[in-house]
Amino acid sequence: MEQHVIDTLKEHKLRTTSCRENTLGIFLSRDMALSHGDLEATLGDRFDRVTIYRTLRTFLDKGIIHKVLDDEGVRYALCRDSCSEHNHHHDHVHFKCNECGQTNCLENLHVPAVQLPKGYQAREVNLLIQGLCASCSDN
Amino acid sequence: MEQHVIDTLKEHKLRTTSCRENTLGIFLSRDMALSHGDLEATLGDRFDRVTIYRTLRTFLDKGIIHKVLDDEGVRYALCRDSCSEHNHHHDHVHFKCNECGQTNCLENLHVPAVQLPKGYQAREVNLLIQGLCASCSDN
DNA sequence: CTCTAAATGCAATACTGCTGCAAAAATAGG
DNA sequence: CCTATTTTTGCAGCAGTATTGCATTTAGAG
Ligand SMILES: [Mn+2]
Ligand SMILES: [Mn+2]
Ligand SMILES: [Zn+2]
Ligand SMILES: [Zn+2]
Numbered sequence: 184m185e186q187h188v189i190d191t192l193k194e195h196k197l198r199t200t201s202c203r204e205n206t207l208g209i210f211l212s213r214d215m216a217l218s219h220g221d222l223e224a225t226l227g228d229r230f231d232r233v234t235i236y237r238t239l240r241t242f243l244d245k246g247i248i249h250k251v252l253d254d255e256g257v258r259y260a261l262c263r264d265s266c267s268e269h270n271h272h273h274d275h276v277h278f279k280c281n282e283c284g285q286t287n288c289l290e291n292l293h294v295p296a297v298q299l300p301k302g303y304q305a306r307e308v309n310l311l312i313q314g315l316c317a318s319c320s321d322n
Numbered sequence: 323m324e325q326h327v328i329d330t331l332k333e334h335k336l337r338t339t340s341c342r343e344n345t346l347g348i349f350l351s352r353d354m355a356l357s358h359g360d361l362e363a364t365l366g367d368r369f370d371r372v373t374i375y376r377t378l379r380t381f382l383d384k385g386i387i388h389k390v391l392d393d394e395g396v397r398y399a400l401c402r403d404s405c406s407e408h409n410h411h412h413d414h415v416h417f418k419c420n421e422c423g424q425t426n427c428l429e430n431l432h433v434p435a436v437q438l439p440k441g442y443q444a445r446e447v448n449l450l451i452q453g454l455c456a457s458c459s460d461n
Numbered sequence: 462c463t464c465t466a467a468a469t470g471c472a473a474t475a476c477t478g479c480t481g482c483a484a485a486a487a488t489a490g491g
Numbered sequence: 492c493c494t495a496t497t498t499t500t501g502c503a504g505c506a507g508t509a510t511t512g513c514a515t516t517t518a519g520a521g
Contacts, residue, residue: 198487200487201486219477219478232477233478233479233480236478
């Protein structure tokens, strides 16, 4: 496996196991939000379903990936920002293309601030925009 | 059952059945986003789980309710705007309180427009803000 | 009231996600 | 490199979520 993957795991004080290396490698190469099912399909039967679930939870805890809300189930995407164990910050927009089905982080597109009613306190925001991506748009 | 419920069902050309009356009545009285499990718990064992699923899908199709994205599963809330069978428009904010667990539509809070990258076309937006609601905030 | 189309209940199935436990693997320390 | 300790994994099992097919029941049209 690639050195970058191993370094990332070590940086987060995680043991470098085959499932973690492969899973992180897939996130890096695919560059889109992935569901547990996507990973299972890509990894084949090399690892148990439960191990993949636990890998995802571990990555979530460590700030390696973040949840992406989706209308048909949760997905996960790499944290590009400097997220750490107790300091997640994901105020960027997610876009899901209804044509090709891909869900992507629009990292440099911040979720606009919203003026909440009196007394409401915002802690976390999740904005999912659905429509057509650039590739599917000009066909 | 209340006349308003029956009228609403008739307006959408739906037969007024007990499950639909009760389900719609719950949505009207609770005034918050509800999951299938919430409805099942409230309705007791008067109706089969499958019937509740089908009622939800029917209401979705007819524009009586809309999906509310949530980090722990889909919920549903009444459409206040004038949604119809093929003309949904939900650009309002949803708020989930991490204290009391309630998810609500903030109907008069529009999701701000976002300048998408070139070629991207928006069809639908879903903004979920999580934090503390007004009731839970001042304790 | 009767007939027909729609809706329901039930059984079966698939998918998602979690836990406990024994076996296997990773690493720290010598 | 070897061993001891801790972590991770696979497996079995379980709970929750969501869907379908089919026979029965029901709502509403006439
Ligand atoms: Mn993201
Ligand atoms: Mn809403
Ligand atoms: Zn696309
Ligand atoms: Zn609250």
